Amino acid sequence: MLTLRIIIDVMMAITWLLTLEYKILGMALHEYVGLTLFACFIVHILLNWRWFANLTKGTYNTTRLLRTTANLALIVCIIVVIATVPFVSRVVYTNLSGSLPVGVWKLIKGLHKGAGKLGFVLLVLHVFFHWTYLRNVLGKIFVSKDKDKARLANIK
Ligand code: HEM
Numbered sequence: 001m002l003t004l005r006i007i008i009d010v011m012m013a014i015t016w017l018l019t020l021e022y023k024i025l026g027m028a029l030h031e032y033v034g035l036t037l038f039a040c041f042i043v044h045i046l047l048n049w050r051w052f053a054n055l056t057k058g059t060y061n062t063t064r065l066l067r068t069t070a071n072l073a074l075i076v077c078i079i080v081v082i083a084t085v086p087f088v089s090r091v092v093y094t095n096l097s098g099s100l101p102v103g104v105w106k107l108i109k110g111l112h113k114g115a116g117k118l119g120f121v122l123l124v125l126h127v128f129f130h131w132t133y134l135r136n137v138l139g140k141i142f143v144s145k146d147k148d149k150a151r152l153a154n155i156k
């Protein structure tokens with residue numbers, strides 16, 4: 001379970017980074033990678049459902065308030081990005097923007113891009129908050145693999 005958590009975490013970090021500039025991947029890959037990121041987000045949220053259940057419990061000091069606000073803002077960003085997809089997509093969906101006034105469509109496109117970029121800033125903050133945990137888990141996974149290799153080398 002820990003390995004699944006960490007795989008999802010790393011995949012999300014990489015895929016979000018890749019979606020930031022669609023010229024890196026090209027439009028089609030941007031859209032598929034973006035959908036993969038959204039699927040990872042759903043798994044990540046399900047794995048952390050307990051956090052949501054505890055939101056109304058306990059007291060809020062400054063750190064908890066900051067972390068909670070950043071987490072909720074990050075969730076809002078990814079929801080805005082995904083909710084605007086049917087109107088901006090060029091590959092995966094038939095673009096629904098045809099019936100919209102140009103001004104509204106531009107606003108929706110701006111929301112998609114803006115939420116994508118703001119979300120990344122919040123993601124960096126989120127990773128920063130979890131840095132010690134991530135470093136320890138990654139350390140455990142890689143160090144234990146190195147130890148296994150060393151043990152096997154000794155047996156040979
Ligand atoms: C769409 C992006 C993301 C959202 C909305 C999100 C949201 C959340 C929420 C609500 C929690 C539970 C509360 C908490 O512990 O702060 C959490 C936990 C956590 N998040 Fe994220 N997260 C996202 C992406 C990431 C990424 C990219 C990483 C790491 C590179 C990451 C690392 C973690 C870690 C280490 C935890 C603690 C437990 C676990 O590994 O699942 N998160 N996240």
Ligand code: HEM
Binds near residue numbers: 020035078109116
């Ligand atoms: C959570 C995942 C996603 C993030 C973080 C994200 C973020 C972004 C960002 C930051 C841009 C602006 C890129 C730039 O200025 O070079 C952009 C553009 C775009 N995205 Fe996404 N995106 C995501 C998912 C998707 C998906 C799933 C689709 C479609 C199925 C999509 C379709 C587009 C399109 C068509 C543009 C270009 C808009 C234009 O300028 O005409 N994105 N996205």
